[in-house]
Amino acid sequence: MRGAFMANGASITPFFTIWTEPRATIRRIVETEPTRYVIPLAAIGPVIGALGFEWVKAKELGNNGNLSVLWAPWAFVAVKAALGVLNLFIGGVVLKWTGSLLGGVASAVELRAAIAWPQVILIGGGIISLLVWVVLGMPVPHFTRGTLPQIDSAFHQFAIVGGMIGGAFHFWCFVVGLKCIGEVHRFSAWRALAATLIPGLIALAVWVFVDSAFGPLIHH
Numbered sequence: 224m225r226g227a228f229m230a231n232g233a234s235i236t237p238f239f240t241i242w243t244e245p246r247a248t249i250r251r252i253v254e255t256e257p258t259r260y261v262i263p264l265a266a267i268g269p270v271i272g273a274l275g276f277e278w279v280k281a282k283e284l285g286n287n288g289n290l291s292v293l294w295a296p297w298a299f300v301a302v303k304a305a306l307g308v309l310n311l312f313i314g315g316v317v318l319k320w321t322g323s324l325l326g327g328v329a330s331a332v333e334l335r336a337a338i339a340w341p342q343v344i345l346i347g348g349g350i351i352s353l354l355v356w357v358v359l360g361m362p363v364p365h366f367t368r369g370t371l372p373q374i375d376s377a378f379h380q381f382a383i384v385g386g387m388i389g390g391a392f393h394f395w396c397f398v399v400g401l402k403c404i405g406e407v408h409r410f411s412a413w414r415a416l417a418a419t420l421i422p423g424l425i426a427l428a429v430w431v432f433v434d435s436a437f438g439p440l441i442h443h
Contacts, residue, residue, distance in 0.1 A: 241343050242395075245402040249340060253333045253407055261339040264309035266304040268342030271349030274300060298316060314338050327408030337403035341396045348392030381436040 238247045254258065315338065317332040322329055329337070398412070405415035 237340065238240055239339050241399065245328055245341070246406040247401040249337055249403040249406050252340065255338050257332050257336045259334050259336075261311065264308045264339040264342045264346070267307075268339075268345045268349075269303040269307040270300050271346050271353070274349075275351065286357065291415035311338055313383055316420055317422055322372075322404070322408040322410075322415075322419040324421065325408075325410065325414050325418055327410055327414075327418065329404075329409075333407040334404065337407045341400040343402055344392055344396040344399060348389060348396075352389060 237248045237252060255310040312335065315335040318334045318338070319327075319329060319331045322334070401415040401419070405412040405419065408415065408418070
């Protein structure tokens with residue numbers, strides 16, 4: 224391990240190395256202080272996306288992007304933060320179980336770190352997007368009741384470019400997340416992908432069973 228890497232508990236190095244060296248970064252984190260910044264990262268990740276969405280809505284309502292005049296957006300942001308933390312703890316428990324089915328050895332604490340730290344990528348991407356929108360002045364559609372929305376052609380350009388940039392950050396966050404989960408479970412990223420898919424497959428199987436068994440009675 225590089226000498227400068229995480230030399231002390233307050234090092235900011237993992238915020239950078241998680242982008243390109245996710246396995247080494249998350250291994251060092253779980254071996255030193257697995258709970259470091261986990262809850263803030265889990266909360267801030269969804270909040271950044273919510274702030275961008277609410278800022279565009281505020282612009283649409285004619286508030287010039289000033290969220291302070293509205294209470295609802297801040298409530299929405301708070302809910303997103305709470306859900307992010309809730310998903311962190313649920314995800315830690317679920318991935319501990321599904322990973323163990325595939326030979327994984329990670330604890331729930333380690334998995335919470337593996338889930339939270341890839342959020343650094345989404346947070347970075349979200350901050351970049353927000354800065355671009357604020358500095359360049361993102362055009363937004365203007366809605367009037369009873370009429371079609373008036374959409375500036377520049378909005379389509381922003382939407383396409385923004386979608387591509389956001390998609391790239393989300394994709395890399397997903398890849399890094401799989402590598403982190405695989406590292407703490409001590410197996411491959413492909414097996415980590417299988418571990419993340421198992422809950423959905425089980426839910427789908429249960430839904431199909433319930434629909435097949437009780438659907439005719441419900442819809443009769």
